[in-house]
Amino acid sequence: MHPLLQGFADLLRPPVWEWFALLVGMLVGSFANVCIYRIPAGLSVVSPRSRCPGCASEIRSLDNIPVLSWLALLGRCRVCRRRISARYPAVEAANGLVYMGLALRLGPTLPAALAMAFATLLLILSLIDLDHHLLPNVLTLPGIVFGLVASLLREPPSPLEATLAALGGYLALALIARAAEWYYGEEALGQGDWKMVAMLGAFLGAKPTLLAVLLGSFCGAVLGLSLVALGTGSRRTRLPLGTFLGLGGLATLLAGPALLNWYGSFFLG
Ligand SMILES: [Zn+2]
Structure with missing residues (x-):
C-alpha cells in the first residue's frame, strides 16, 4: 500500500474511526436533505447552492454546518428569520449516528x-x-x-x-x-x-x-x-x-x- 494511504488507514483505527464516521455521516446527511427535497421535484442535487425558501438568499458555508449551524441560528434563517424545519438537523444527526453504529459494528x-x-x-x-x-x-x-x-x-x-x-x-x-x-x-x-x-x-x-x-x-x-x-x-x-x-x-x-x-x-x- 502507498505510504500515504497506509498513514490514512492507520489514522482511522478505533476510536478515531467511529468519530470520523459520525462526522462524515452528518455531512452526507446534509446532502441527503438536498436529495430528499430536490429529487422528487426533478431538480439537480449538485447545483445550485441551497437557498432559503423564505427570502431566497444563498446559504453561506458557515451556516451550512450539519446540526451545529441550525442550533447556532436557533432554527431560523440568518437573513429573514424564517423557521427552518428541525427535520434537517434531525436527518443529519440520524445519518451520523447510523454511520457511527455501523463503524462500531463493522470496523474500518x-x-x-x-x-x-x-x-x-x-x-x-x-x-x-x-x-x-x-x-x-x-x-x-x-x-x-x-x-x-x-x-x-x-x-x-x-x-x-x-x-x-x-x-x-x-x-x-x-x-x-x-x-x-x-x-x-x-x-x-x-x-x-x-x-x-x-x-x-x-x-x-x-x-x-x-x-x-x-x-x-x-x-x-x-x-x-x-x-x-x-x-x-x-x-x-x-x-x-x-x-x-x-x-x-x-x-x-x-x-x-x-x-x-x-x-x-x-x-x-
Ligand atoms: Zn431567509
Whole structure:
C-alpha cells in the first residue's frame, strides 16, 4: 500500500474511526436533505447552492454546518428569520449516528463503507415516500444494482443469493400486491415498494430482508392501529410502506445478526 494511504488507514483505527464516521455521516446527511427535497421535484442535487425558501438568499458555508449551524441560528434563517424545519438537523444527526453504529459494528472496512452508502439511500427513500408517497426509480433501480455489485465485493450475501433474494422479494411483493388488489379492489402496494424490497434483497440477502420487511410491516401496523385507535386515522389511511421498509432495513443493517439470533432462538432454543 502507498505510504500515504497506509498513514490514512492507520489514522482511522478505533476510536478515531467511529468519530470520523459520525462526522462524515452528518455531512452526507446534509446532502441527503438536498436529495430528499430536490429529487422528487426533478431538480439537480449538485447545483445550485441551497437557498432559503423564505427570502431566497444563498446559504453561506458557515451556516451550512450539519446540526451545529441550525442550533447556532436557533432554527431560523440568518437573513429573514424564517423557521427552518428541525427535520434537517434531525436527518443529519440520524445519518451520523447510523454511520457511527455501523463503524462500531463493522470496523474500518469495505463492508462498513458499503453499508453506510446503502443506509443513506434507505433514509432518503424513507423520507421521500413519507413526503410524496413515492419511491423514485432513479433511486431504487441504481439501489438494486448497488446491492448486486456489493455482493461481488464482500459476503454475505453471495452474488447468487443477492440475485435470488432481489428477484424473490420483487415477485413476492408483486404477488401480494395482486392479491390485495383483487381483494380490496384498489392498488395496495405500488411498484416502488416491489423495487425497494428487491433492493433490500440484493444488498442484505434473503433472511435479513425477511427480517427488515417483518420489522417494517410490524412498525407500520402498530402505527396504523394507533392512529385508528386515536381517531386520527381510518382503515383507509394510507401509510407509506416504503418509509417502514426503510426503517426496517436500517434496523437490520445496524443490528441484523443479533436480531436474527434472538428471533431464531424462539424456534431453535
Ligand atoms: Zn431567509
